[in-house]
Amino acid sequence: MLRKRVAIVGAAFFVAAACGGSTPSTTTGSTIVLGAPLGLTGALTKESTLTKQGYDLWLDWINKQGGINVDGTKHPVSIKYYDDTSNANQSAVLMQKLITEDKANFLLGPYGSGATATDAAVAEQNQIPMVEANGAAQSIFNQGYKYTFGVLSPANKYLQGVIDMAATLNPKPATVFMLSADDNFSLEVADAIVSYAPTKGMTVFPVKKYKNGATNLSAEVQAAKAANPDIVLNSGHLQEAIAINKAAKEQKLNAKIFAYSVGPSTPDFISALGKDADYVYDGSQWTPQVKYKADFYLTVQQYVDAYKQKFPGVGDPDYHVAESTAACLALQRAIENAKSLDPKKVRDALAALDVTVFFGRIKFDNRGINLTKPMVVEQIQTGTHHTVFPPDVADAKPMFPTPSWDQR
């Protein structure tokens, strides 16, 4: 790090000398410190690692540019991480430490709605802007906070795309069985389906809720089987999505559509389930196939390439990575627009931000949620993720209906 800084300062000096002593157009300013507590151990290690990858990808790039340009002065950036052991309360403690001890200028979000909610309170008390990419529960944004901004689509949008897609299929599915974990985020996803599906002419059975983090969901899947629905939806997390898919095969639960809010988009879902992962749908914040025209930073293809170069052997970046990078981009552009490192001015610039990057359009409403970016629907087809809805960004057609377990 020191060597890099020496190199940057050295380069600036060299440029100044080459220009015959005239004032250079940019100078190097103080390092901007960003703080982020992440669950680098504990139950959310996987998702938190993906989040960190997204942050680091941007960090490398911005420092290669010399840093963030604040009114003609380039400020290098460093990100200070702490391990919150996947514990929301610990996350808030570390967020405070980042602000008071490490003097973080701005904050990046932790992983998960739980930790984001507790951290948002800390950001608000200290009046330091936090841009987050991994807390989708709307309850975070309904507290009247002014300093928390989320670049991702909120929880209630996660599975609506699947219902929209189902409504275009033939024969049109008529019944929905909704399984849901009992955490805030998952319940918001489920509640949104309960009110949304009937508007598309579908009947929803009473939501079957289970304990967040459950690994044995045989009895819940049995309840779904007894209802014999056309669509089985789950709003939960990766672990539960895998458990439900395994139990569905064991119990011979056959539906025309299986769609899970979180899980299928990660490479682990396919590696853990093999062929049984095929035909599963998920609502995704982003896929490598989307076609957005980026105002700055990288195009979608360049982003995928950059990811594969930095993290070889792990496949395409999934949406957790992309949204985390997008949070950094939103913060970067807001600092540039504010022409200042003053937290209040950057907050106002975030509130006024309207920019499109590889991740999609980022524009916050007055609560700090990004409602302008749509969710897409992905399906796993013969071991590969394909975007199947909406049609204008899709690279494949939905494979419908899902064949019964005996016929695979």
Next chain:
Amino acid sequence: MAEFVQLVIIGLLAGGVYVAVGVGFGLVWGVLNIVNLAHGALVIIGAYVTWQLFTAFGLDPFLTLPINAVALFVFGYALQRGVINRIIRAPLLFTFLLTFGINLIAVNVLLLIFKSDFRSVTPSYSGQGLELGTIVIPYIRLASLGIAMLLAGGLAFVLNRLRTGLAIQAVAADREAAQLVGIDLRHIYAVTFGLGAVCAGVAGGLIGMIQAITPTAGEPYTLQAFVVVILGGLGRVSATVVGGLAFGLIEAFAQSIPGSGSVFANAIAFGVLVLVLVTRPQGLLGRLR
């Protein structure tokens, strides 16, 4: 009716896993008076042994279980002999702290080696099952129940018929008297912990086939083992078997309550536990000590 039968089957099959996890935990607790907070970590180490052998060599997961058992015995023996024996006479809190620390180290070493990726052992017959009308019995879960029973039977045989087992029982009954008749306490402690680790490892192998594993996936099993052992009663293998199956059944029926009922599955299971403790403090089948 068919649905009721299916639920009973689901409960008993889930109970098989709890039995496998519980017997080793109960043995270590009963004999060494250690509430082993690293038991879940041992379970997951076993799961990774099976996963590694299955992925690297294509070995059938059920055939990996003996290798798994040997590996975990060696690990458990060494752990007890080298580390835990040093504080075995210290108050319970110290063994709590030590095993908690061992758990943290084990989980983080696993994180370093295997990363936090979700893994699963998926042989070709994974997810297939016996269909009797509308009732389904998944093969892997059925075999797991069978193996859990074999494991419990084997452990009971060792404890009641073999010389080493009788020595273990003697130590559990009165450690000074056992020492007086020439039993090497340190060795017996280590063998006991090794046997507990064997049970944990085999349970882990089964769990690797049933659910996706990560280095942190073992933690809930420590708690479940604790409940199963108390429910059945400390000090007898057969009691843990009853406790495990009962816990599986209670959980399955609690989960089948319509609506948000299954959120309370744990609460109901623990409620039953409290009820048992109030009415039969020694557990369903336990001996009074």
